[in-house]
Amino acid sequence: MPTNQSHSQPWSPPEQFVLVESSVPGVMVYAPQPETTKSDRAKSFACPNCGANITYDVSAGGVACEYCGHIAPVKSVHVGRNAEDFEFTLETLSQSNRGWGTQRQILHCDSCGSDLSISESTLTTTCLFCASNKVNVITSLEETLRPRFLIPFTVTRDQTQKIASQWLGKGWYHPDELARNAILRKFVGIYLPFWTFDTQVDARWRAQVGYEKTERHYNAREKRWVTRTRIDWRWENGKTHLNIDDFLVSGSHQRHISQLILKRLYPYDMNGLKTYQPDYLAGWQAQAYEVTLTDAWASAKKAIREKAKTACHRDIPTHHVRNFSMSADFRDESWRYILLPVYLAAYKYDNQVYQVMLNGQTGAIAGQKPIAWWKIWLAIAAMLAPGTLLGLIGLPLLLVGGVGIIAIVLGIILFVLGIIFSFILYNKARESEAK
Amino acid sequence: MADLTPQADIIDENQSLWETKRQPAGCTLCHRVFLVQEAIIGSSCPLCQKGQLETQPARMRPTAPEQMLPFKLGRKRLSRIYEDFVSGVWIKPEDFRAEKLLSRTTAVFWPLWLVDSDVSGHWEMEAGFDYQAETYKEAYSGGQWQSRKQVETRVRWEPRLGQINTHVENVTVPALEEHENRLAMTGRYQLDRGQPFDPDQLGKALLEVPDLPPEEAWPLATPQIEREAAQICKQAADAQHIRNFHLKADYQNLNWTEFFLPMYTSFYTDDEGQAQIVVINGESGEIRGPRMASRKRGLRIAGIMAVIAAVFLALALFGALLTLVIPPIGLIAILFGFMGLGLGIAAIIPAVWPGQWNRKQGDGPRMMPRR
The missing domain is CATH 1.20.58 (Methane Monooxygenase Hydroxylase; Chain G, domain 1)
Known part of the structure; x- marks a missing residue:
């Protein structure tokens, strides 16, 4: 005989589930609580002991008060390369394109009660009235477009000066007194926005591949055997696979941060990624993305497909290739929005301002350096001189006999080599000054 | 612990039910029970053609059926269906002819249970939400790249749980032990097109009596009610897909009624003199049954x-x-x-x-x- 089983005992949803809207009367629906937490709200940092302003201390690895010595460790999880990534949903892409919504935003200081106006991409600020440090990341309309992971600073401010001084003293073509006379301003630690992309690329190529073939034939007119090389062209095809992991694209505009210098700071070790905690940003500057996800992905895609093209070419056993065509199918595309530590500084030399950046994780340094152009020109002249001289010596020797032609040929070779090395040196020098 | 299903009554062999002018009669051999018009008593059983229909008491619930699907096929259509069915066999028995099948056709309504119930309890499931994501195909030819964006629909699975306090109506539950086989013979019906039961639409058709009373059909009913509840919860959660649905519920105020589905039966005798039953879905016209060839x-x-x-x-x-x-x-x-x-x-x-x-x-x- 069928009977009903009583399940009428009081029921309550598990923790971390919240009531959501139901489309059917009589049915209550609970869903996991959204991940928005207290830490995503604007947060002020004051010492719980003395009330003084506190900042993230790199050497202590926590939020520290420089007055009373109070240290609180940061409650963050080390996630490394396993940090969660996100798909390219249409929703997210359109949200990313809308940016941060407002040009300026009002940040309420809960220490002194004043309202601060800050720019849309500013994640941290210091209250003008009570000097308390603030961290604010709630301006993004979508949860996923807030920074979720970061690599904290591991290089301390003290170390930056030493690294910078050593770097300034390096390189023979810079002014000798650069390390001594450069007025290096204080390095400012800033968390810069970056997009990282993962994807699998299946590439297929088709091309005419040329194979060199050496053959001997008898030249009747010259009455001798001649060896010649000809190229056999064959249609070939192949496929290759690329696993792109953590392809890094800066989220800052070129007009604010020099991308040329920034790229010289790579690589960052993504194994150092930690879950975002506002404590890491306390007392440090941080910037939100200015380059949208769509634009960053477009530039990453361009670079990745070129990588795929290179990989396809690497598959081809010879360097004779024509009518090359290929397809690259992207799949499992995902992205992450992260903050990476960079020290920025500028120094003045000879009334000119030069930018320097330092990787806050590895200590790698890059930046503009003035060039002692007379050294460059002297070096170029030295590199071109042997060839020119040998050529000049060879000319009168031509009158003497066959010796002259050897000197001239050697002179030309040396001259060409000199031009190549000069070109490289010149470019390197230009790069050193480039913004 | 409450009793969920009302008991069946014994309907006397001379008793007419639901103003249908039909009385209970059972097959002497296969023991299927029907409500038949008096004139049919003594004829062969339409579903086995081996026994005869004789009056007998029936164990059934006296509540009037709730819905029925009327027959939709005319004589001409039936004749065409039989002709198509027969024409596919090359060397067929003498008896396997369309006109004979048509002349032996009997209309039968066979039953399903319709169950109404209050459902209250709690549930959990994985709710699937469709979302669209971009992916790219890049092609390089003639020194130029071409990029093609593709939008894929993917499913994001999220846990959902909650409480349900609702009423489900007209959940269909088998009323015959041979329900699955019967459905295999007739093919599917469009149950949403059911009409209120009307004795005037029965014609000369026999009404087959359920041999799975509600108390025996209940284990089959609960999964169906759960399925219905799952659909309600899916709708409540605004999900497009669900999986791993679990419900712990009380079922109250159960109401069992019958839903009659139309079918035609006919037969022919094969070489061995065995009656081969042919069935036509009275709604769609699908015909099934063995099409024997004649070895003789x-x-x-x-x-x-x-x-x-x-x-x-x-x-x-x-x-x-x-x-x-x-x-x-x-x-x-x-x-x-x-x-x-x-x-x-x-x-x-x-x-x-x-x-x-x-x-x-x-x-x-x-x-x-x-x-």
């Missing part, structure tokens, strides 16, 4: 062909002898020889084909003997 007729045709082949071979032999006297006759003898040989070999086909065909018929759905 096959052998008869094979025999005739063999005799003709023997005559040809004899003529060929005779012709061969005549070639000694009239050589050109040799050609005719060869021709006869080939014809005889060919016909002899071809005679194997009608002898063997019916057996092969009938073997295949064994795999299809057929009305199963009961008890």
